[in-house]
Amino acid sequence: xxxxxxxxxxxxxxxxxQMSNILDTGLDRHTLSILISLCDLGLNPEALAAVVxxxxxxxxxxxxISTTPSAP
Amino acid sequence: MDDGKAVVDLVKxxxxxxxxxxxxxxxxxxTTTAQSDHQQVLRYAVRILSSRMTPSIAxxxxxxxxxxxxxxxxxxxxxxxxxxxxxxxxxxxKTGPGxxxxxxALLYLLKAISEDRKTHQKLAQSDSRVSSGMFKMSVPGGxxxxxxxxxxxxxxxxxxxSRRKLDKGRHDDNLRNLPVKETSExxxxxxxxxVSKENARDMAYREFANLLKEENEVSEEVIVRDVLxxxxxxxxxxxxxxxxxxxxxxxxxxxxxxxTRVMVRKLCELGWLFRKVKGYISESMERFPAEEVGTxxxxxxxxxxxELSEYYKLLxxxxxxxxxxxxxxxxxxxxxxxxxLRRLSVWFAEPMVKMRLMAxxxxxxxxxxxxxxxxxIHMHAQHGDPLVHExxxxxxxxxxxxxxxxxxxxxxxGELEDxxxxxxxxxxxxxxxxxxxxxxxxxxxxxxxxxSQSLAHRILRTGKSxxxxxxxxxxxxxxxxxxxxAEAAGTTTRxxxxxxxxxxxxxxxxxxxxxxxxxxxxxxxxxQYKFKxxxxxxxxxxxxxxxxxxxxxxxxVGPELSEPANTISSFKLAGLLESAIRSSxxxxxxxxxxxxxxxxxxxxxxxxxxWDVFSLEYxxxxxxxxxxxxxxxxxxxxIFNFLWKLxxxxxxxxxxxxMMKPNCITSHFFSKLPRAVKLQLTLTSRRCQVLWDxxxxxxxxxxxxxxxxxxxxSWSNFSNxxxxxxxxxxxxxxxxxxLHSIVEKSxxxxxxxxxxxxxxxxxxxxxxxxxxADRLYEGxxxxxxxxxxxxxxxxxxxxxxxxxxxxxxxxxxxxGEGRKALTQRAGEFLRNMGQDIDSISKEYSSLFGGFMSQxxxxxxxxxxxxxxxxxxxxxxxxxx
Numbered sequence: 001x002x003x004x005x006x007x008x009x010x011x012x013x014x015x016x017x018q019m020s021n022i023l024d025t026g027l028d029r030h031t032l033s034i035l036i037s038l039c040d041l042g043l044n045p046e047a048l049a050a051v052v053x054x055x056x057x058x059x060x061x062x063x064x065i066s067t068t069p070s071a072p
Numbered sequence: 073m074d075d076g077k078a079v080v081d082l083v084k085x086x087x088x089x090x091x092x093x094x095x096x097x098x099x100x101x102x103t104t105t106a107q108s109d110h111q112q113v114l115r116y117a118v119r120i121l122s123s124r125m126t127p128s129i130a131x132x133x134x135x136x137x138x139x140x141x142x143x144x145x146x147x148x149x150x151x152x153x154x155x156x157x158x159x160x161x162x163x164x165x166k167t168g169p170g171x172x173x174x175x176x177a178l179l180y181l182l183k184a185i186s187e188d189r190k191t192h193q194k195l196a197q198s199d200s201r202v203s204s205g206m207f208k209m210s211v212p213g214g215x216x217x218x219x220x221x222x223x224x225x226x227x228x229x230x231x232x233x234s235r236r237k238l239d240k241g242r243h244d245d246n247l248r249n250l251p252v253k254e255t256s257e258x259x260x261x262x263x264x265x266x267v268s269k270e271n272a273r274d275m276a277y278r279e280f281a282n283l284l285k286e287e288n289e290v291s292e293e294v295i296v297r298d299v300l301x302x303x304x305x306x307x308x309x310x311x312x313x314x315x316x317x318x319x320x321x322x323x324x325x326x327x328x329x330x331x332t333r334v335m336v337r338k339l340c341e342l343g344w345l346f347r348k349v350k351g352y353i354s355e356s357m358e359r360f361p362a363e364e365v366g367t368x369x370x371x372x373x374x375x376x377x378x379e380l381s382e383y384y385k386l387l388x389x390x391x392x393x394x395x396x397x398x399x400x401x402x403x404x405x406x407x408x409x410x411x412x413l414r415r416l417s418v419w420f421a422e423p424m425v426k427m428r429l430m431a432x433x434x435x436x437x438x439x440x441x442x443x444x445x446x447x448x449i450h451m452h453a454q455h456g457d458p459l460v461h462e463x464x465x466x467x468x469x470x471x472x473x474x475x476x477x478x479x480x481x482x483x484x485x486g487e488l489e490d491x492x493x494x495x496x497x498x499x500x501x502x503x504x505x506x507x508x509x510x511x512x513x514x515x516x517x518x519x520x521x522x523x524s525q526s527l528a529h530r531i532l533r534t535g536k537s538x539x540x541x542x543x544x545x546x547x548x549x550x551x552x553x554x555x556x557x558a559e560a561a562g563t564t565t566r567x568x569x570x571x572x573x574x575x576x577x578x579x580x581x582x583x584x585x586x587x588x589x590x591x592x593x594x595x596x597x598x599x600q601y602k603f604k605x606x607x608x609x610x611x612x613x614x615x616x617x618x619x620x621x622x623x624x625x626x627x628x629v630g631p632e633l634s635e636p637a638n639t640i641s642s643f644k645l646a647g648l649l650e651s652a653i654r655s656s657x658x659x660x661x662x663x664x665x666x667x668x669x670x671x672x673x674x675x676x677x678x679x680x681x682x683w684d685v686f687s688l689e690y691x692x693x694x695x696x697x698x699x700x701x702x703x704x705x706x707x708x709x710x711i712f713n714f715l716w717k718l719x720x721x722x723x724x725x726x727x728x729x730x731m732m733k734p735n736c737i738t739s740h741f742f743s744k745l746p747r748a749v750k751l752q753l754t755l756t757s758r759r760c761q762v763l764w765d766x767x768x769x770x771x772x773x774x775x776x777x778x779x780x781x782x783x784x785x786s787w788s789n790f791s792n793x794x795x796x797x798x799x800x801x802x803x804x805x806x807x808x809x810x811l812h813s814i815v816e817k818s819x820x821x822x823x824x825x826x827x828x829x830x831x832x833x834x835x836x837x838x839x840x841x842x843x844x845a846d847r848l849y850e851g852x853x854x855x856x857x858x859x860x861x862x863x864x865x866x867x868x869x870x871x872x873x874x875x876x877x878x879x880x881x882x883x884x885x886x887x888g889e890g891r892k893a894l895t896q897r898a899g900e901f902l903r904n905m906g907q908d909i910d911s912i913s914k915e916y917s918s919l920f921g922g923f924m925s926q927x928x929x930x931x932x933x934x935x936x937x938x939x940x941x942x943x944x945x946x947x948x949x950x951x952x
Contacts, residue, residue, distance in 0.1 A: 008166055011166060012163065012166045015159050015162055015163040015166070016163065016178060016182075018155075018159050019156060019159050019160065019163065019179075019182060020182050020185075020186075022144070022152050022155060022156050022159070023140070023144075023156075023182050023183065023185075023186035024186055024189060024190075025182055025185040025186045025189060026185075026189060027185065028089075030089060031086065031089045031090065034082055034085050034086045034089065035086065035178075035181060036178055037082055038079065038082050038083070038086070039174050039177040039178050039181060040174050040177075041078065041079055041082075042174075043079065043121060044121070044124050045177040045178070045180045045181040045184065046124055046180070046184060047120055047121045047123065047124040048121070048181055049180075049181055049184035049185050049188065050120050050124070051086070051087075051117045051120050051121060052090065052185055052188075053185070053188045053192070054116065054117070054120065055087065055090040055091060055113060055117065056090065056192075057192070
């Protein structure tokens with residue numbers, strides 16, 4: 001039973017990874033699996049996508065963020 | 073809370089990974105700063121996540137996958153699109169523990185990330201962020217970029233604008249084909265103003281929508297409804313029937329784009345056709361009481377109305393549908409009504425074909441009735457398209473059912489129930505004896521083309537036979553034959569057994585019925601009415617077949633007939649006929665037959681002898697007078713006259729021989745005569761005998777030819793044909809042929825007129841000869857009597873004495889004159905006689921020669937046999 005679920009999970013992850021590759025998201029398997037779990041838990045996918053985007057953009061504006069310590 | 077804990081953990085992990093994935097420019101930074109950064113980023117991420125809890129679009133997995141695939145395809149990566157679709161289908165199948173339950177979210181996530189990446193890349197590639205922000209290609213579905221918290225406040229505004237865009241999309245019906253989500257990318261960077269800049273595409277759409285609104289005075293919905301009304305023949309609010317162009321159209325006052333106008337015109341063709349068909353139906357209904365529209369026409373109207381009710385059903389469904397909107401993927405979008413003009417044109421395709429067919433039929437059948445109408449529709453049904461064929465077949469079944477009904481009742485019962493004159497058999501009231509020939513005939517105009525000519529003839533004959541049996545033969549047993557035939561054909565004698573398309577069944581029914589009824593009729597004719605016997609009787613009496621009867625009749629009637637015609641009483645002749653019958657073999661014949669034999673005196677002029685006006689006749693009653701009609705009996709009469717004359721001449725000649733034949737008395741007398749007289753006497757008598765011989769030869773052969781080669785042969789042919797005759801028509805034809813051949817061969821036909829005249833002249837000559845011969849031999853015997861010797865033996869004396877006693881008034885004159893006077897007188901007498909006979913002989917030769925020369929010219933082959941017999945020694949042809 002568990003192995004069944006494991007297999008399904010593995011295959012689903014694989015398919016999702018391939019789909020994300022086609023869409024050229026730049027996500028790796030681990031990140032993708034975390035995102036999948038977060039989605040399943042009910043988080044808003046729009047928000048997650050925003051997080052990913054922001055955090056990716058971190059590099060050029062890392063300094064700006066670090067200079068604004070205050071949070072809203 | 074467990075969940076929440078798990079969530080936070082996961083988020084931490086995510087953050088770690090993402091940060092780790094970024095290439096850090098200054099990896100030599102201290103860990104503390106990295107840690108604080110880390111914390112900050114984490115806090116930021118959590119803030120983002122908590123700011124938006126609900127997604128902005130509906131959770132439809134399939135639509136999402138669809139839109140991703142479409143995007144991939146439009147970007148030109150069709151292979152990628154296919155692969156993605158394939159993967160998605162596999163992915164969607166994975167259910168149960170271990171699989172992703174919120175697939176939609178995952179897909180949305182992936183989509184959003186990929187779009188962001190693209191946008192980001194493009195952004196990074198452009199020169200100035202401002203310009204790129206202005207002219208950015210909007211990739212629908214992308215999220216509005218969030219740069220700062222300040223600008224973040226406008227996120228609500230952004231979503232407001234996007235919502236407004238969606239509303240706009242709702243108004244424009246024509247934009248419903250576009251993707252529903254019209255959120256456009258409003259990327260800007262560094263710009264101070266927060267004005268939402270729309271891109272060219274949106275502007276274009278909005279202008280288009282405005283233009284359409286200006287052009288279209290009337291919305292499509294209303295037009296569709298009007299068209300539906302027009303297709304039922306009712307004028308709608310905008311679509312009216314225009315008499316000028318003879319069709320339904322939008323009047324020019326209404327402002328609609330040209331495309332719509334043309335479309336409406338095309339769709340309303342259905343309305344025009346419908347009007348035509350309906351007009352025809354209502355017209356026929358009105359005319360029906362005036363009895364111009366027959367049963368077939370009514371059946372046609374009924375069938376058309378059935379088709380029209382099907383059509384109404386379709387229209388009702390369409391109307392109901394036109395109210396419902398089509399269900400779509402997302403609730404926030406609307407689509408307008410289900411029915412558009414285009415959809416209508418698809419729905420109308422089939423009804424258009426059917427309606428066109430009906431209109432064509434209506435046009436061609438406007439002036440036709442009855443069987444002609446059925447035939448015309450049948451010609452239209454010769455079509456390859458199965459839809460058309462089925463339709464026509466259905467229609468024809470209804471239309472031809474009255475016709476088949478009429479055929480059935482005609483064939484099985486002989487009843488013609490045809491009030492409107494639609495059947496192809498027409499009857500007229502005639503007397504019983506002409507019922508067969510003229511009572512019924514075929515009316516070819518009303519014959520439908522799916523019934524062949526031969527079948528029609530058979531139908532006519534069967535019904536005629538039933539009527540004939542019923543009227544003329546007073547026979548009722550044909551009804552059994554009818555039921556039998558119906559059973560044999562597999563249908564019933566009741567109504568409604570047959571239909572169109574079952575022409576085979578009809579044919580078999582008709583054949584069976586015809587077979588049985590014909591057989592029945594023949595049986596009745598032969599057994600009950602003894603047709604054969606009557607024919608034979610006519611041959612024996614009218615055609616002088618019964619030799620002994622004829623001989624006796626002639627013997628008795630002969631002296632009577634020599635009187636002038638107006639002194640003869642037919643009553644007396646009838647009595648003589650009776651006695652002739654009784655004294656010959658004819659007395660053993662059937663009483664019924666003998667009853668019908670009568671003497672007839674033809675109308676005569678003064679100067680006619682009885683011979684010219686005497687004839688026999690045979691009384692044929694119903695139903696035999698169908699065969700022996702007046703004209704047929706007149707032909708028989710002609711033949712009888714000819715044969716009677718021939719017989720009379722023969723009789724006369726034989727009578728002459730009685731006197732001419734040499735006997736002892738005369739030969740004895742000849743030897744006593746003086747030489748000169750004897751010579752002359754011998755010569756004369758010899759000449760007479762020779763002439764007699766010629767005439768006899770001619771007459772005998774002619775008689776033989778007529779009696780045997782003509783009459784008997786024709787009779788045997790006729791007998792054979794009577795055996796095989798299957799119906800009354802065959803019998804009539806055979807009898808006609810029989811009579812015709814007799815007439816032709818016995819030189820009574822039109823082609824032999826000249827020959828016939830010659831023949832009669834010959835007959836007259838023969839009769840004259842007879843009288844001369846009579847006179848000659850009377851004279852000879854008188855001579856003998858006067859010069860009787862007392863030296864004659866007693867036997868002769870007695871004879872001569874008897875003779876003498878009659879001549880006792882002048883006993884002395886001859887004897888007293890002496891032999892010289894006797895010789896002189898005898899010589900004179902003989903000379904005269906000789907001259908007469910010579911003249912007759914010459915005349916005879918010339919006439920006969922003429923007759924013989926005319927014979928070869930005749931067409932009939934049997935006359936050549938006559939010629940052969942008459943001239944077998946070639947005596948005549950050598951002379952000529």
